[in-house]
Amino acid sequence: MNQNNGMQKRMLIMTLVVFVFFIAYEFLVLKPQQEAKAEKAKQEQAQKQNAAPDVNTAATQMVATDVNGNPVDMSKSVEALSSKAIANNQIVSVIKTAKSIIEIDTLGRVAQVTLLEEKYKDENGNQIKLFESNQLRPLEVRFADTNINTEAFKVSVVASSSNVDASTSAQELVLTQNLGDTVLTKKFTIYPDGHYDLSVSTTNDKQFFITNGFRPNVLADMYAVHGFIAKLNDSTLKTIEDGDLDKNETIVGTKFISNFDRYYATVIYNFEKSLTLSLMPDSSSNPQAFVHGSNNISFSGYIGPKNHRDLESLNPELIDVIDYGWFTFIAKPMFILLQFIQGYVGNWGWTIVILTILIKLVLYPLSYKGMVSMQKLKDLAPKMKEIQTKYKDDKQKQSMHMMELYKKHGANPMGGCLPLLLQIPVFFAIYRVLLNAIELKGAEWIFWIHDLAEMDPYFVLPILMGVTMYLQQKITPNTMQDEMQKKIFQFLPVIFTFFFLWFPAGLTLYWFINNLFTIGQQYYINSVFERKRAEKA
Structure with a gap:
């Protein structure tokens, strides 16, 4: 010829x-691998119970109330059996914005975010919840001092208010954790659109790290990128997909960090003073980011849908949270x-x-x-x-x-x-x-x-x-x-x-x-x- x-x-x-290969490979190879990894990670996290109590067991032993204050028998509730169920006795403060409900747990972390807009519903018709109950939770603090770190996972925070209504105007919330000679304080300003400003400080110059948590786990499928992304001071983007981080890594000089699935993200950003962070792989080589807080740090955050206009309204640079893969420059x-x-x-x-x-x-x-x-x-x-x-x-x-x-x-x-x-x-x-x-x-x-x-x-x-x-x-x-x-x-x-x-x-x-x-x-x-x-x- x-x-x-x-x-x-x-x-x-x-x-x-x-x-054909592009589609077949994702459907027949990547999807089974990702599902296997996710299942393995869930099992390992459930076994470890490290800083994440078995909330499903706790939930079945109590009578709780829903967001409207109505009693719900959790032992008979389908919600109690969900991997996203959070026991009522773990929540110290419930924040309502115009677009979401944010639940803060006894350790001062974001335990759950429930999206309120009508279109955000799961296959059962329930409003979408972003996190699994046993994953690394946003705003978890870890101390460099091992003894204080151990204590920090035993002592509950005290919230200035158990209910915060920020649906129409910005509201403040203060969380205090007394760890003996050291006091950890988190001061929030929460806005109706769901984003927040946060100032975290410790007494006695105790060094700490704070995380934006593991990504939302609503839709992490074979078709779209999901994992970690950071925007550096030189405006380049660093993306690490789930399963690809095999060792610890330190990144100096970042404008924002985000862990994300196909549609949703948890973001920490500061465009005035850059962030330094450490990346650590979990048991499934998924990236976990911890921002260096020294003894105090201030930044802003957002947890919710990767909606282009919403991100742009916070800061045009946050549009880069939406990752399109190799063809981003055209997309x-x-x-x-x-x-x-x-x-x-x-x-x-x-x-x-x-x-x-x-x-x-x-x-x-x-x-x-x-x-x-x-x-x-x-x-x-x-x-x-x-x-x-x-x-x-x-x-x-x-x-x-x-x-x-x-x-x-x-x-x-x-x-x-x-x-x-x-x-x-x-x-x-x-x-x-x-x-x-x-x-x-x-x-x-x-x-x-x-x-x-x-x-x-x-x-x-x-x-x-x-x-x-x-x-x-x-x-x-x-x-x-x-x-x-x-x-x-x-x-x-x-x-x-x-x-x-x-x-x-x-x-x-x-x-x-x-x-x-x-x-x-x-x-x-x-x-x-x-x-x-x-x-x-």
Whole structure:
């Protein structure tokens, strides 16, 4: 087979295999690994019970009250059996903001954050809670002095108020922990939007460290990055995914730190005085961050959804908490454009449709060149076959005559692949944007799509995506001679449909609309070439 023609086919196959491998690897390999790690971590943390009492046992032995003060028999409550249940006797203060309820435990840590906005509900219809009961909790303090550290996990804090209503105006809360000769004090200012300012100090110059806690554990799946991210003073970002930290590490000079899952994050930030921190792996090599507090420290914090506008309102630099992976440099401006369009359209589904059309228009010159090149190669296929047969024993002459044929007819054997390869970063960028955009949470589109962040409940969009992919394949010129290659390509719509069954509806909508417009473009190119053939005839 001619070298250039063979290379063209190999690149086309490679391009499509990259897509299939990318999705298959995440679904079949990464997801089982992450689930196994998470389960192992839960078991080990439950066994250790280090600074995290078995709250599930405690919860089943008491009668508690809900957030409205109504009695609840926890021994019979489904909530008590949840891995996110926090025993009532562990809570010293409950803070209510306009968007969340923050519970502070007896050791002065954030035990739980419950999101109050209507769209933040789990699969059972309950308001989303961000943390597991036995994980490393935000704002936990650890002392350099071993004796004081041991004491600090035995002595309860005293709260200035057991209930704080910051839903309409900023409120203060002071937590005091008397550790003999040393007193630890945490002074909070909590704001209605859910963020807080915190000042932590100790007497006797006792050195301490304070953590932003393990990441929220609501949606840590195979599709999105989750772990730790820090923004350094030089504005570079350092990201460590769960399972990737194998040793202790110290980072000097950071503006913010965040541990995050797909949609939610716990953040500590200070843009006036940089933070120094130590990273330590837990039993599953997940990153745990401890900020060096010396004997006093002040910073701000946020625990909640990675909503672009909310983070930007706190500080524009906090937008970097939203991590899009390798293609962040394309994904960020793409999301800004998406949000801009939504501001006018008012519906995220139609916004995705419009964005897809705009992307297709911008990339049309590349697509056009690729399609034209494929048509030319299709027309030359019989002559290429003749040359291959005639010079099958002389590869050098075969290659020379092929190049003459391409030059004579203005064909480029790489022309069909290169435009497609150049579009891959854009495809992956929009993939990451739609995957990580919590703005799609609870966003309806039409009829049966009530949440663009969830899978299509009736699989309509994935099936339509598969059908359009099949139609696109049927009308696209195919110069492949090898039967095995043809069969592989014929199965691609089935393979993609299978994986897209579980993808967020917003992402599937993008691929479906993208396929529709590709079919239109290909049909137009095909008709142009058919006209030219008719004129020549």
